[in-house]
Amino acid sequence: MIYKVHSLLCMLLFVTNSLFAQTVANSRITLGVTGHPLNQKAYLNSGVDAQLNLIKSLDLKYYRVDVNTSPDGIALDHYKLSELVQKAKKANISVLPMLYLTGFKFSLSNEDAYATGFKLGAGFGKKYGAYFDYYELGNEMDVHKELVRNSGSDYADYLAPQMKTLASFLEGLNCGLKESDPGAKTIVNCAGWFHFVYLETLQKLGVHYDIAGYHWYSYMDDYAKTVKVDILKVLPARLKKDIWFTEVNYSPRNNKDKNLEKTRRTWVLNFISRCRSAPGIKAVFIYELLDQPDLQNSSMSEKTFGLFSREINGIRSRSRSSSGSNTSEWRKKELAKGLSSIR
Template sequence: MMKVSFMVTTCVLLFYTCRAQNPKSQFVWGINGHPLTQKDYSNNLDDQIAALKDLNVSSYRFDVILTKDGYAKNQPAFIKLLQALRQNNILPFAAVMQTGIGGMPPDSVYQIAFSQGKNFGVAYGDYFTVLEVNNEVDNKIRVRNVPAGVRPDAEYDIEKSKRFMAQISGFIDGVKTVKPSIMISLSVSFTHFYYLELLKENKVNYDIIGCHWYSNMGDMLAQKLPIANVLSYIQGHFNKPIWITEFNRFKGTGAVSFALQSQYITDNIPKLISQKNIGAFFVYELFDEQSLSAKFPLEANYGIMYKDASGNYVKKDSFYGYKRLIYK
C-alpha cells in the first residue's frame, strides 16, 4: 500500500484505485472476454485494453485453463494480461478451469483440487480480489433436456455432482489458505437453483453468486412461481451477494439488429439494478468471435464490437448503450 507522505496526492490515488481494487465497497461494472483461450482475442491485447478503458469498466472477466498443478497453461500470456490490467486499474476476474481430475473419487479430487488452489494462490494471488472457480457447473451436472433445474429428482446427476463439489470446494479451500481475502464467485444460469442447494449442503466456502441470464430465459423479475423475481428468490434463499456475470440478448447480433441488441441491454440493466440487490454487472462479451461461426454459430456474435473487413474494430450500438449506463 502507499505511504502517507503527501496527503492530498494519496487520497486522490486511493480514490482512483479503489474502484477496481475493492469490489466489496461499490458497484462493479464489467465485461467478459477470452484473451487466453479464443482465436478472436489472440494478438490483440492492446485493442482489448483500449476498449475496456473506453467503456470505463472496472473489471474484465475471462477464462484461464490451468495445468493439473494449478498453474496457468499459458503462463507468460496470463502474467502479461494480469500486468496490463493492473497497469490500467482494471480488476481481473478469472474463471479458472481445472484439469487433471477426471475419473477420480471425490476424496482424491478434493486433495488434488486443494493443491491446485494453493499453488494458484501462491503464484498469482496478489493480482486478485475475486475469482470464479469453473463456470456454469449447474449445466455440467444437470440431466440433458431438463431446463428448469430447480428440483433434484430427475434433473441432476447426483454422482457427478459429488465430484464437482469436491473439485470446487478443494480449490477454494486451497486458495483461501494462502489468500483468505480473495472472494470466490460461483456461476449459475437460468433457474438452476438446486445447484445452489448442493453448494449449501456441501458447505462450499464461496462468497458471491454469479447469475447468467440471456433474453431467451425470459424476464428475470417475472418467472413462474415459486421463483417469480429471481433476484429476490436468490437473496431470500441463499443470503449471499449477487453479481450478474453474464448478460446479453440471446445469440447477440446473430439473431437481431445492432439496435435491438443494444435495446435489450439498456432497457433491462437499469430495471435489474433498481432492485438494489446486485453488486456487479458484466455484459457478455467484448468482441465477436467469427472464428466460431462454422462450428458454433450461436456463439459468434455476442460481442459489443466486431472486426470489419479491413481488420479494424468497430463498436456496435450496444457498446455505446452500455457505456452510457456505466457513466451514470
C-alpha cells in the same frame, strides 16, 4: 483429518469475508465484460493492449477471462496471463479469472476430489494471488451431462453421488485459494434458467463460496416473465449471497432481426437498470468484448455478441493478426455506445 482442518479454516475465512462484505455499501453495481484473451482467435489476433484500450474506452472495471491450468495451478498460457494482468493493473482494470476444473473427474473419491481441488487452488493462489481479488471456480458445471438429468431446475435433477464429488472438489479449490490468498473471494456460477437449486445444493454440501455467479440471456428472461418469476428477487432471497451476473446478453430467437444491435442495446441496458434497483445484485458482466466471426459450430448470434466488431474500410472483417494498441479497426457497436451513455 486434513480435510476437516482445512474445511474449518476455510469456513472461518468465509465468515470473515462475508461479515466484511456486509459492512460495505455498494451504491452502484460493478460493470465488466467477458473475453477470451488467452485462447480465442479474435482475441489472440487483436492483442492485449487493444483489448484493454477498448475496455477502458467504456470505463468498465473488470475483465473476466477463462484460464486453463496445470493440475498444480500454473496457467498453461502463463506468459500471456502474466502480460495481461500486469498491463491491466497499469490500466486500472481488474481481471476476474474463471478457472477450469483441471483434474476433476466424477470418478474421484470425495477425499481425492478435495485434495485435487486444493492443490489446484493453492498453486494458483500462490503463483498469481497478488493480481486477483476474486476467483470464479469452474464454469456451468450444472449442465454437465454426467451430473444432471432433466432441466436442472429441481433438486432431484442432480445425481447425488456426483454432486458430492463435485462439491468436494470445489470446496478443496476454494480452501486452497484462501490458504494461499487469505483475502480471496470466490464465485461459483451456473448456466442460468432456474438452476439456483444447483447452487443451493452445493451450499448444503459444504461449499463455502462467497458470491453466486449467474448467467442470464434474454430468452431465459422471456421465459421467467411468462411464469412470473423475478430472478433478481429470487436469487438473493434463495442463496443469501451477493449475486454477480458473469455472463449477460441479448440472444435473438432467430437471426432475422434487422435491428438486432438496437434490440440488444435496449434489452441489456434495461437489464442493467433493473439490476441497479435490485438489492443483492452487485455486478453485471457483458458477454463479450469482441465479435468472433471465426467461431466454429456456433450460431450467428454467438459470433456477434461482441461490444466491438472488427471492420476495415467499413467492411466487417474476419479475424486477422494485429499488434500493438491500435483500436481503429474496431467499431463500437450499439450496446457499447449505450454503455458509454450510462456511466
